Amino acid sequence: MRYLMTTTINETRQDEQLFTEMAKFVEELTAAGILLATGGLAPRATLVSSEDGRITVTDGPFAEAKEVAAGFALVEVASKEEALELARRFRRIVGDGDSVIQEVFTP
Template identity: 55%
Template sequence: MRFLMMTVDDGTPQEQPDEALQAEMGAFIAELSRSGVLLATGGLDPRATHIVARDGKAEVVDGPFSESKEFVAGFALIETRTEEEAIELSRRFWSIVGSGRGTIQRVYGPEDTPTP
């Protein structure tokens, strides 16, 4: 099972992570990479290109967009045996980071059939 774990930035000023936090997060990421659980991770630019498709034709649009004070700031794509495992990894992440908000969503691929 694959899951996309996302962190949300709500515009609240964040302190720069200290060396100890960076080291702990680095060890956590290395552990997940070695085990094969972590498939990809990264931070996201708050600027985005918006696309609207109509009748098979896609175009870049400038808006209008509802005002948003938060955006997805980072992600990790993981592969676990169960959703509970994904939740536990998220708990470990937040125990290192401390505070914030995030989302976990199941990712379906061509080989998966979503079940309600």
């Protein structure tokens, strides 16, 4: 099962220990074949909407800065419980904030 895990901005902790712990975590997941992709997201997004055949493009931001997804990880695990445990481990490393987990459906 694949899960997309997104996280909000965490401005409370940006230190060398954080970067070391995250590098170790990412290396572990990559070596195990769990981590498929990861990256940061720009704070501004563009919304493309359609209604009655009309396309509208709207530049963001769309939410408060603390609600904007700042990064993502795409993981492949055996169960939702395993994805939740990865999210718990991630939150323990980075500290306060929110992470959202969504199953990714694949053919």
